[in-house]
Amino acid sequence: MxxxxxxxxxxxxxxxxxxxxxxxxxxxxxxxxxxLSLAAVLEAKGLAPEVVDLNRVYYDWLQDPERGQADFxxxxxxxxxxxxxxxxxxxxxxxxxxxxxxxxxxxxRAHPQSVVxxxxxxxxxxxxxxxxxxxxxDLVVRGEAEQTLPELVGALGGSTxxxxxxxxxxxxxxxxxxxxDAPLIQDLDALPFPAFHLFPDVRFCRHFPLELGRGCPFAxxxxxxxxxxxxxxxxxxxxxxxxxxxxxxxAYGIRSFELVHDMFTVDRxxxxxxxEALIESGEDLTWGCSARTDCVDxxxxxxxxxxxxxxxxxxxxxxxxxxxxxxxxxxxxDDSAExxxxxxxxGINTAVSLMAGFPEETLGDLRASAAFFVDSLRYxxxxxxxxxxxxxxxxxxxxxxxxxLVLSDDVADMSxxxxxxxxxxxxxxxxxxxxxxxxxxxxxxxxxxxxLKELRDFLLNGMRAFRWLLLGLHQDSGDIVDVFQQWQxxxxxxxxxxxxxxRTAYYASGSFASDFLRFLRLDYxxxxxxxxxxxxxxxxxxAALLDGGSAPAREEVSEHRxxxxxxxxxxxxxxxxxxIEVPADYREILRRLRQxxxxxxxxxxxxxxxxxxxxAGPAEVRQLSPLSAELLGLCEGSRTVVExxxxxxxxxxxxxxxxAEKLCLAGIEILRQQRLITLA
Ligand code: B12
Ligand code: SF4
Numbered sequence: 001m002x003x004x005x006x007x008x009x010x011x012x013x014x015x016x017x018x019x020x021x022x023x024x025x026x027x028x029x030x031x032x033x034x035x036l037s038l039a040a041v042l043e044a045k046g047l048a049p050e051v052v053d054l055n056r057v058y059y060d061w062l063q064d065p066e067r068g069q070a071d072f073x074x075x076x077x078x079x080x081x082x083x084x085x086x087x088x089x090x091x092x093x094x095x096x097x098x099x100x101x102x103x104x105x106x107x108x109r110a111h112p113q114s115v116v117x118x119x120x121x122x123x124x125x126x127x128x129x130x131x132x133x134x135x136x137x138d139l140v141v142r143g144e145a146e147q148t149l150p151e152l153v154g155a156l157g158g159s160t161x162x163x164x165x166x167x168x169x170x171x172x173x174x175x176x177x178x179x180x181d182a183p184l185i186q187d188l189d190a191l192p193f194p195a196f197h198l199f200p201d202v203r204f205c206r207h208f209p210l211e212l213g214r215g216c217p218f219a220x221x222x223x224x225x226x227x228x229x230x231x232x233x234x235x236x237x238x239x240x241x242x243x244x245x246x247x248x249x250x251a252y253g254i255r256s257f258e259l260v261h262d263m264f265t266v267d268r269x270x271x272x273x274x275x276e277a278l279i280e281s282g283e284d285l286t287w288g289c290s291a292r293t294d295c296v297d298x299x300x301x302x303x304x305x306x307x308x309x310x311x312x313x314x315x316x317x318x319x320x321x322x323x324x325x326x327x328x329x330x331x332x333x334d335d336s337a338e339x340x341x342x343x344x345x346x347g348i349n350t351a352v353s354l355m356a357g358f359p360e361e362t363l364g365d366l367r368a369s370a371a372f373f374v375d376s377l378r379y380x381x382x383x384x385x386x387x388x389x390x391x392x393x394x395x396x397x398x399x400x401x402x403x404x405l406v407l408s409d410d411v412a413d414m415s416x417x418x419x420x421x422x423x424x425x426x427x428x429x430x431x432x433x434x435x436x437x438x439x440x441x442x443x444x445x446x447x448x449x450x451x452l453k454e455l456r457d458f459l460l461n462g463m464r465a466f467r468w469l470l471l472g473l474h475q476d477s478g479d480i481v482d483v484f485q486q487w488q489x490x491x492x493x494x495x496x497x498x499x500x501x502x503r504t505a506y507y508a509s510g511s512f513a514s515d516f517l518r519f520l521r522l523d524y525x526x527x528x529x530x531x532x533x534x535x536x537x538x539x540x541x542x543a544a545l546l547d548g549g550s551a552p553a554r555e556e557v558s559e560h561r562x563x564x565x566x567x568x569x570x571x572x573x574x575x576x577x578x579x580i581e582v583p584a585d586y587r588e589i590l591r592r593l594r595q596x597x598x599x600x601x602x603x604x605x606x607x608x609x610x611x612x613x614x615x616a617g618p619a620e621v622r623q624l625s626p627l628s629a630e631l632l633g634l635c636e637g638s639r640t641v642v643e644x645x646x647x648x649x650x651x652x653x654x655x656x657x658x659x660a661e662k663l664c665l666a667g668i669e670i671l672r673q674q675r676l677i678t679l680a
Pocket of ligand 1: 032122
């Protein structure tokens with residue numbers, strides 16, 4: 001029996017311009033852990049399954065010079081036409097479900113005698129509706145499938161009747177029938193090591209995905225996990241996990257892991273056991289996981305950091321205590337903020353995930369979420385995210401809103417981050433809201449949806465373009481949404497009309513940043529700001545980064561030189577560096593923002609900043625001492641080091657008895673080490 005298992009398309013970061021190395025890393029990190037676990041189970045039974053990565057097929061299509069306008073689905077169809085198999089099994093996720101179905105149709109067309117089956121989180125919950133709507137499909141495997149799939153393969157080979165295989169939805173004549181649910185896998189340690197050898201791109205991972213456990217005992221109303229893994233929290237044992245991590249390290253030399261589980265930290269005792277075992281193992285391994293802020297505390301975070309934890313995904317969802325109750329999340333938000341602070345302190349990066357667009361949500365609730373988002377910007381290690389609710393199939397919210405779902409071209413956020421949609425996908429989505437509910441939005445009677453979407457674009461792009469300024473504005477105004485509303489009014493008055501254009505594209509472009517800075521300079525700072533000096537300083541710094549030309553194409557490599565600075569060299573600013581003056585102490589402003597201290601009473605004291613755009617990563621801003629500023633002013637490429645020293649001498653510069661020349665040479669060396677100047 002030949003079995004071909006196919007991963008769901010998920011790598012929406014892939015584009016024609018993405019190079020092979022980067023593409024391989026992306027695809028490797030999106031390795032379909034579920035499919036590879038199933039492949040390992042089949043191998044253990046003596047079969048030789050094939051694994052197909054649709055992300056790789058998509059990337060090959062993007063690179064195909066003869067692609068022209070040809071549809072990816074047809075390309076995938078040709079790809080599968082050359083592969084023969086008795087069973088083609090597709091994994092599914094909501095965001096790419098229409099595309100997966102269209103490819104499955106091509107496969108059935110190419111191999112009418114083969115069984116075409118679906119599995120994974122999306123097909124599992126819309127099994128009956130999918131089989132009714134799409135006759136080319138033969139069956140759906142529901143839920144975890146390590147026990148079901150071998151039984152199904154046996155049944156297809158004639159050993160038993162299909163109806164005797166638990167956990168499947170199948171056709172019986174014209175009817176669609178469900179067999180009883182399959183039992184959950186109780187002992188995850190008993191599963192074989194996933195068949196990563198069938199997925200070559202995995203060796204290019206920076207963070208290697210390994211499954212840590214299944215099931216979450218909570219029951220948030222928007223989440224599909226509790227239905228899928230039936231709320232049974234299970235973990236692999238620390239010994240087993242560490243053995244798997246060691247195996248990856250030995251095979252691929254990778255030491256950093258993404259530990260896959262919706263909610264690792266449910267059981268504090270077991271997290272401690274895992275961390276202690278990792279520390280004891282003496283392995284230098286790092287990892288990331290998902291957690292709830294109410295299932296960790298400072299002591300546990302410290303232990304996790306010592307055990308190599310470098311990243312935690314925190315689903316906060318809403319900054320409003322009222323919404324926390326309504327969506328059955330139940331977090332105490334002050335404690336959540338405290339946990340994010342603790343992680344920052346221990347150097348753990350946090351994804352602070354927020355969601356908006358719940359049916360009961362009011363502007364007040366949205367303000368609270370926006371405040372939580374911006375407040376977390378004060379921590380260098382926090383990365384806030386804001387998405388718009390997509391009603392996942394068969395979640396409590398989707399069931400409750402089933403009849404009221406709204407479809408717009410500007411599809412709900414989760415799906416928006418999925419794959420580009422073709423006209424055929426649109427038709428499928430419009431025809432079957434019960435199958436593709438995540439592409440719809442729920443009505444928000446107390447909240448204007450357009451306002452919400454624009455606020456989201458504003459916050460996400462504002463954070464990327466001017467993180468500290470956004471935080472400064474929130475702290476200055478007391479509510480970032482007020483600033484947003486003023487900006488909206490100003491841009492309407494000043495001819496920046498987004499009604500007809502692509503709002504998201506505008507916010508992602510440089511025009512947004514330059515228009516917004518103009519609004520602050522002309523309107524907000526003179527008329528509204530309570531701390532105009534601080535806001536003006538933050539604003540001028542951002543403006544310099546925006547105006548000062550583009551970043552250098554590649555980073556200068558720091559020249560490490562043992563020898564003395566050549567006397568005839570002519571220091572000059574490195575490309576991408578500029579020096580500006582701002583009206584207040586920038587370092588002090590950032591200190592106050594970090595500490596939540598008021599900005600109003602900041603004294604006016606102009607300081608010089610060196611701002612450096614970088615080829616990759618965030619820009620650097622460095623406040624200069626008066627001496628460094630003076631020296632940097634002389635490093636404009638025409639004076640030699642000797643001439644600069646002579647000017648210093650003339651000005652009778654001397655600090656604590658250090659003569660001018662020595663001071664000048666030391667200063668130039670420091671500026672060079674700070675990568676502000678180069679010695680031409
Ligand atoms: C890691 C992860 C991601 C990774 C990507 C993973 C990848 N390889 O592509 C990232 C972070 C990128 C991601 C993104 C998204 N994700 Co996600 N993700 C997960 C997570 C946490 C783990 C997936 C996993 O590896 N599970 C472990 C394996 C063992 O389980 P499994 O994949 O389900 O496979 C088992 C069964 O499903 C079945 N099975 C699976 N495939 C097949 C195929 C056949 C033929 C058969 C027989 C059986 C079968 O057998 C497997 C073994 O038992 C799950 C939640 C979860 N705990 O599963 C959410 C989850 C899959 N994601 C979800 C969602 C909604 C998304 C997003 C749309 C939105 C978001 N949250 O950002 C995006 C979309 C991405 C895109 N561009 O299309 C939902 C899917 C809901 C749905 N109805 O489809 C889940 C269930 C989370 C949730 N709580 O709601 N995700
Ligand atoms: S959102 Fe997180 S805590 Fe809530 S049910 Fe889903 S996995 Fe569990």
